[in-house]
Amino acid sequence: MNANLAARFALSLAMVLAAVSMARATADGPDFFMVRGVAADDVLNIRAEPTAKSKKIGEIPPDGDGIRNLGCEGGLSIDAWLEANREEREASDRRRWCRIAYQSVEGWVAGRFLEESAHQVPASASEPLSWSLTALNGEPPAAQAFMRFADDGAVSGSTGCNQFRTLGTFHGGVLWIDGPIATTRMACPDAAVTNQEKTVLAALQGRIDISFDPFSEELILSNPQAGIVMRLVRLRN
Structure with a gap:
């Protein structure tokens, strides 16, 4: 990539925040x-x-x-x-x-x-942004899964069964992942976790639309071709 993915991700999210800043549930927020x-x-x-x-x-x-x-x-x-x-x-x-x-x-x-506030302390530019899966197509995850968005363009994490890593680019509110996804090859403990892994990996292919709620701090990744929606919240260090 020619630019820092994390910085571009944050900049593009700022455009999303401007569009949804009025949307408000009862979440704690910033x-x-x-x-x-x-x-x-x-x-x-x-x-x-x-x-x-x-x-x-x-x-x-x-x-x-x-x-x-x-x-x-x-x-x-x-x-x-x-x-x-x-x-x-x-x-x-x-x-x-x-x-x-x-x-x-x-x-x-x-x-x-x-x-x-624009003065809240952001994550370090070299620190991967980590997000925990809270819902997969509207259902709670069968096992804990997470994702990281690193400044070198890497998208990595866990499906809840195996670790994965791939590369992506971000343009205008859309994350594009066109390359292969490398994964470990452990056997998943049951069918539910196996299905979750297949769904997560399928979601991380092609076009992935992204929106963000700054009040609930929820990241929403939607793959329109695969028909998969993932909801994640920021993991705090």
Whole structure:
């Protein structure tokens, strides 16, 4: 590859984040927020309760950053948001409230004025990004599986049975894997794990569409040709 896959992956995901930043379930989300969409001569009000009619207990400037996320509520899930029309998305956005801590104040702010802070510490450029499989075609995995996206273009991990490694390229929200996948050759413990391995390896071929929910921090890999959808969450070191 001519560029660092991890950096390109993160950059392309930033485009996805801009498109889905309003999608919100009740997941914990990022550790810190920053203010967005507030006029330079205005402030973001902090309320005692998650409603605009609640008592104002503080305020955040329009360039406020380092706002600790204590949990959000309301709004659509990422899947529902992607299926919703513009009016439904806007209505969902107005319903989302987030409990935050800013300086010495804890309270609630309207979620539509928040986005993930740009100052959160990213993974090292040389550190592979590791993700754990949480669902395969809507079902929980039969065995623990994970994937790593390394800066040299390598995609590696475990199917839940065998280790694997291949090479990929990332362009415009799509991961392309055209080469062979090298694997170890251990016998899987049962039919369910064997089937999981076959499905994971089939999913990692050809075009793989990628989306990301910054609040639940869930990575969604969808192979349209194979009809396989994998959901993963970031493994923390």
